[in-house]
Amino acid sequence: MKDMLTPYVTEDGRQIGEVLMDMHNITLRFGGVEAIKDISFNIQEGEIRAIIGPNGAGKSSMLNVISGFYNPQEGEVWFRGAKRPPMKPYQVARLGIARTFQNIALFEGMSVLDNVMTGRLNHMDASLFSQALWRGRAEREETENREAVEKVIDFLEIQAIRKTPVGRLPYGLKKRVELARALAAEPKLLLLDEPMAGMNVEEKEDMSRFILDVNDEFGTTIALIEHDMGVVMDLSDRVIVMDYGRKIGDGTPDEVRNNQEVIDAYLGVSHD
Amino acid sequence: MLYREAGDFKTSYEADSQTFPIAFDRYRIWVVLAFAYLVVPFVINDYWANAILVPFLIYAIAAIGLNILTGYCGQVSLGTGGFMAVGAYASYKLMTAFPDVSIVIHIILAGGITAVVGAVFGLPSLRIKGFYLAVATLAAQFFLVWLFNKVAWFYNYSASGQINAPERTVLGIAVTGPNTEAWAQYLISLVFVTACAIIARNLTRGSLGRTWMSIRDMDIAAEIIGVNPLKAKLTAFAVSSFFIGISGALFFTVYLGAVEVGEAFGIQKSFLVLFMIIIGGLGSIFGSFAGAAFLVFLPVVLKVIGVDLLGWPTDLVAHFQLVIVGALIMFFLIKEPHGLAQIWRLIKEKLRLWPFPY
Amino acid sequence: MSSDFLYGIEVIINGLMAGVLYALVALGFVLIFKASGIFNYAQGVMALFAALTLVGIMEGDVPFSYLINAIFGTEIYNFGWTVPVLLAIALTLVVMVIFAWAVQQFVFRHLVGQEPIILFMATIGLAYFLEGVGDLMWGSDIKTLALGLPQGGSRWVEDMTVGLGGDDFYGFFIDKLDMVATVVAIVLVAGLILFAQYTKQGRAMRAVADDHQAALSVGISLNFIWVLVWSLAGLVALVAGVMWGAKSGVQFSLSLIALKALPVLMLGGFTSIPGAIVGGLIIGVGEKLFEFLIGPMVGGATENWFAYVLALLFLVFRPQGLFGEKIIERV
Numbered sequence: 001m002k003d004m005l006t007p008y009v010t011e012d013g014r015q016i017g018e019v020l021m022d023m024h025n026i027t028l029r030f031g032g033v034e035a036i037k038d039i040s041f042n043i044q045e046g047e048i049r050a051i052i053g054p055n056g057a058g059k060s061s062m063l064n065v066i067s068g069f070y071n072p073q074e075g076e077v078w079f080r081g082a083k084r085p086p087m088k089p090y091q092v093a094r095l096g097i098a099r100t101f102q103n104i105a106l107f108e109g110m111s112v113l114d115n116v117m118t119g120r121l122n123h124m125d126a127s128l129f130s131q132a133l134w135r136g137r138a139e140r141e142e143t144e145n146r147e148a149v150e151k152v153i154d155f156l157e158i159q160a161i162r163k164t165p166v167g168r169l170p171y172g173l174k175k176r177v178e179l180a181r182a183l184a185a186e187p188k189l190l191l192l193d194e195p196m197a198g199m200n201v202e203e204k205e206d207m208s209r210f211i212l213d214v215n216d217e218f219g220t221t222i223a224l225i226e227h228d229m230g231v232v233m234d235l236s237d238r239v240i241v242m243d244y245g246r247k248i249g250d251g252t253p254d255e256v257r258n259n260q261e262v263i264d265a266y267l268g269v270s271h272d
Numbered sequence: 273m274l275y276r277e278a279g280d281f282k283t284s285y286e287a288d289s290q291t292f293p294i295a296f297d298r299y300r301i302w303v304v305l306a307f308a309y310l311v312v313p314f315v316i317n318d319y320w321a322n323a324i325l326v327p328f329l330i331y332a333i334a335a336i337g338l339n340i341l342t343g344y345c346g347q348v349s350l351g352t353g354g355f356m357a358v359g360a361y362a363s364y365k366l367m368t369a370f371p372d373v374s375i376v377i378h379i380i381l382a383g384g385i386t387a388v389v390g391a392v393f394g395l396p397s398l399r400i401k402g403f404y405l406a407v408a409t410l411a412a413q414f415f416l417v418w419l420f421n422k423v424a425w426f427y428n429y430s431a432s433g434q435i436n437a438p439e440r441t442v443l444g445i446a447v448t449g450p451n452t453e454a455w456a457q458y459l460i461s462l463v464f465v466t467a468c469a470i471i472a473r474n475l476t477r478g479s480l481g482r483t484w485m486s487i488r489d490m491d492i493a494a495e496i497i498g499v500n501p502l503k504a505k506l507t508a509f510a511v512s513s514f515f516i517g518i519s520g521a522l523f524f525t526v527y528l529g530a531v532e533v534g535e536a537f538g539i540q541k542s543f544l545v546l547f548m549i550i551i552g553g554l555g556s557i558f559g560s561f562a563g564a565a566f567l568v569f570l571p572v573v574l575k576v577i578g579v580d581l582l583g584w585p586t587d588l589v590a591h592f593q594l595v596i597v598g599a600l601i602m603f604f605l606i607k608e609p610h611g612l613a614q615i616w617r618l619i620k621e622k623l624r625l626w627p628f629p630y
Numbered sequence: 631m632s633s634d635f636l637y638g639i640e641v642i643i644n645g646l647m648a649g650v651l652y653a654l655v656a657l658g659f660v661l662i663f664k665a666s667g668i669f670n671y672a673q674g675v676m677a678l679f680a681a682l683t684l685v686g687i688m689e690g691d692v693p694f695s696y697l698i699n700a701i702f703g704t705e706i707y708n709f710g711w712t713v714p715v716l717l718a719i720a721l722t723l724v725v726m727v728i729f730a731w732a733v734q735q736f737v738f739r740h741l742v743g744q745e746p747i748i749l750f751m752a753t754i755g756l757a758y759f760l761e762g763v764g765d766l767m768w769g770s771d772i773k774t775l776a777l778g779l780p781q782g783g784s785r786w787v788e789d790m791t792v793g794l795g796g797d798d799f800y801g802f803f804i805d806k807l808d809m810v811a812t813v814v815a816i817v818l819v820a821g822l823i824l825f826a827q828y829t830k831q832g833r834a835m836r837a838v839a840d841d842h843q844a845a846l847s848v849g850i851s852l853n854f855i856w857v858l859v860w861s862l863a864g865l866v867a868l869v870a871g872v873m874w875g876a877k878s879g880v881q882f883s884l885s886l887i888a889l890k891a892l893p894v895l896m897l898g899g900f901t902s903i904p905g906a907i908v909g910g911l912i913i914g915v916g917e918k919l920f921e922f923l924i925g926p927m928v929g930g931a932t933e934n935w936f937a938y939v940l941a942l943l944f945l946v947f948r949p950q951g952l953f954g955e956k957i958i959e960r961v
Contacts, residue, residue: 348747396942396945396946399945399946399949400942400945400946400949401949402746402747403669403746403750403900404896404945404949406750407892407893407895407896407938407941408896408938408941408942408945410889410892410938411935411938411939411941411942414934414935414938415935415938415939417934418931418932418934418935421931422928422929422930422931423929539889543754546751546754547754547755550751582700583700584700585700587770588696588697588700588766591762591765591766591770592762592766593762594758594759594761594762594765595758595759595762595763595766596762597755597758597759597762598755598756598757598758598759598760598761598762599755599759600755601751601752601754601755601758601759602737602752602755602756602759605741605744605748605751605752605755606737606740606741606752609744609748
């Protein structure tokens with residue numbers, strides 16, 4: 001396994017930097033069940049890191065640990081060179097980590113525009129009084145953030161639906177709006193939980209293009225869970241493979257593809 | 273044809289997010305405000321003020337308050353009556369302790385005090401959700417009513433347990449007490465309503481409003497994208513209680529003049545305001561007005577029909593009121609759970625296209 | 631033993647009996663909630679309506695007489711007959727079943743799949759509606775429910791226990807009516823539990839409570855079960871209405887007693903039958919004890935709010951109640 005912890009430049013000219021997120025010996029238990037068993041891996045700045053594995057391997061749980069929704073019983077999470085103490089999910093968001101969800105978690109009562117604007121919450125801190133009077137800071141902030149959000153809307157090509165209530169949108173567009181909301185936060189680390197789930201070939205191509213563009217244009221580090229092997233192999237710089245809560249592979253797509261343990265896990269060879 | 277958006281392009285984000293994007297609406301609201309401020313005070317009489325307009329305006333404020341908490345932020349509260357009581361008693365204590373300060377200041381301060389109380393009683397919302405929270409707010413309701421009944425300090429040790437609003441004036445014109453004229457009661461309520469509506473509108477269309485709605489729609493996702501649930505929920509309780517407290521203070525000082533806490537601010541009040549926002553439309557400022565108007569007008573209309581037209585005894589009509597209000601609640605929930613506001617929105621959409629069918 | 635301590639025991643016994651009645655009312659809520667996800671705020675008014683109807687039937691009153699007289703200018707009030715108690719109870723039960731059917735048919739069938747808050751609001755509307763109808767049918771003045779049940783303190787209990795204390799202890803004062811109510815409530819609760827566990831309909835009811843789709847797929851008619859459940863709740867309401875009505879007269883405040891069931895449910899969890907029972911007992915004893923011990927220091931009438939505060943505190947530490955299902959939130 002090549003140990004690429006130093007910055008380098010990929011074949012297509014992207015900058016991969018220092019280690020951004022480092023998971024040390026994470027163990028996560030729910031009651032008696034160990035969802036994650038002693039897993040360590042890292043994510044470098046600017047790379048696209050895929051987390052793959054059979055169903056029930058613990059991938060979503062791992063994402064939840066990264067975004068602070070679950071606190072692991074053992075192990076440490078290091079972000080940007082500093083140990084991250086156990087914190088509430090909204091504090092993790094403030095650090096610059098944004099995510100999308102496996103089963104869409106949009107705010108169905110609000111329009112697309114409002115949903116994406118919620119992604120900017122960490123950039124808006126006008127006081128209550130300022131907002132109540134809609135003067136000064138509040139109004140300016142609203143307009144500034146609206147501009148930032150419109151850039152994201154343009155980028156993801158969802159201008160036409162910006163005033164539509166989200167509940168009325170088809171599945172594929174909802175996924176895109178969720179991505180927009182995460183992007184609006186201008187995150188350092190973007191976590192995508194099965195972004196291609198339930199999409200047809202065209203939609204997958206669009207989504208893949210967006211993911212690559214996000215990484216390319218904004219330099220956002222991306223960690224994604226995905227089942228579609230083609231997507232994983234094409235998009236990612238490095239891959240980590242999980243099975244039954246353990247790490248069974250970690251490296252470039254090619255290394256992982258040829259790893260016997262990984263092949264066994266997917267083909268269902270029985271363990272003892 | 274007359275009511276349209278075609279050709280009316282917004283050239284700035286500020287223009288796009290204004291309250292009344294359609295030009296016709298903007299003119300309409302100015303007309304309504306002009307009528308309310310410049311015409312009504314000259315033609316209003318005691319009956320219209322006391323039976324209809326003043327209670328409508330005051331309940332509208334309470335409805336806006338509860339709508340913020342329940343309609344925008346999704347926290348069901350059955351404590352509205354109790355919080356109105358806080359506003360009323362706070363204003364009473366302030367007025368009797370500082371008789372030289374303007375009543376307007378007292379009412380605003382009473383709102384502030386209610387905001388603090390509301391935030392405190394809102395603390396359980398961090399652990400308890402949905403029904404459980406609604407029932408927990410009942411604890412606030414019953415406890416507060418009991419408190420204002422039992423602790424004599426609140427009613428200045430009067431023997432009757434009732435509180436009476438002392439006479440006060442604004443700009444030299446009486447607004448409380450027996451010498452108050454109908455138009456003065458009406459105007460001061462109108463001023464408060466206008467201010468409250470503007471503030472509520474500003475808060476709900478900005479980042480705070482979105483924060484609240486995100487909690488209502490999916491609070492876990494909201495937390496993960498950066499919303500601090502503690503701050504957001506307590507702010508909702510505080511802002512909501514601020515409005516409800518003002519409403520309670522006005523209800524006591526300007527409208528009733530004298531209040532006994534069990535009758536005026538019991539659980540029936542909490543249900544009444546809740547019905548207003550359901551029928552009017554959850555999550556809508558307009559809906560708060562519509563619901564308040566509906567539930568103030570309805571008993572009056574029924575009474576006019578029942579007692580004046582049909583000659584029935586008043587208690588019979590009162591029973592009918594219960595039947596009809598109950599039936600209407602169920603009807604609205606079945607047919608249009610988003611209330612009158614949604615019906616209004618649909619009408620406007622049809623009007624936008626008129627004379628084309630779609 | 632000191633007489634203060636003995637009075638404390640008496641308070642606890644009375645609390646337990648009150649608790650049994652609370653549990654009974656709470657059971658009505660649990661039944662409907664388990665089967666349909668609806669929190670039936672109208673349960674209390676149903677108790678009032680059932681009691682009103684019972685009295686009306688027994689005394690031969692003409693329903694809607696006040697309204698009829700107002701419209702037609704007539705002076706009819708009474709049919710002139712009286713109906714024996716057991717027959718009247720049976721007839722009232724029929725009325726409650728009709729009510730259950732009507733509620734399902736006209737209201738809740740149209741609200742299937744709505745959010746819980748909407749359903750809850752609908753039951754509040756139903757409560758108002760039913761209260762108005764009850765008033766229109768039978769009038770809103772206080773009625774006495776003369777069922778021939780024993781009243782007053784039980785001399786037998788007093789005599790048996792007077793020896794426990796010193797000279798100034800007069801024996802436990804336990805109201806005979808309360809004892810009868812307790813027995814009836816226990817019988818009813820046991821009956822409902824047996825019904826739910828061992829009969830075909832009971833099993834179907836539990837299936838519906840678990841999963842609507844799955845129940846449909848094995849051929850259970852949701853409509854029938856919901857009517858059944860509302861009828862059972864009506865039965866519970868009738869018993870509760872009778873018990874309380876016999877004690878304090880049939881009047882509006884009866885409907886507020888059901889509001890008391892809410893803290894019981896908060897404690898016991900909204901979906902648990904044993905929870906309703908345990909919760910009822912805890913609230914019953916808790917409130918009476920608190921009033922006995924602390925009430926005199928704060929001016930009394932703490933029973934107005936204590937149950938809610940107790941349940942609230944409980945919920946803060948255990949949001950699903952004692953027996954409720956743990957709410958696991960997933961993303």
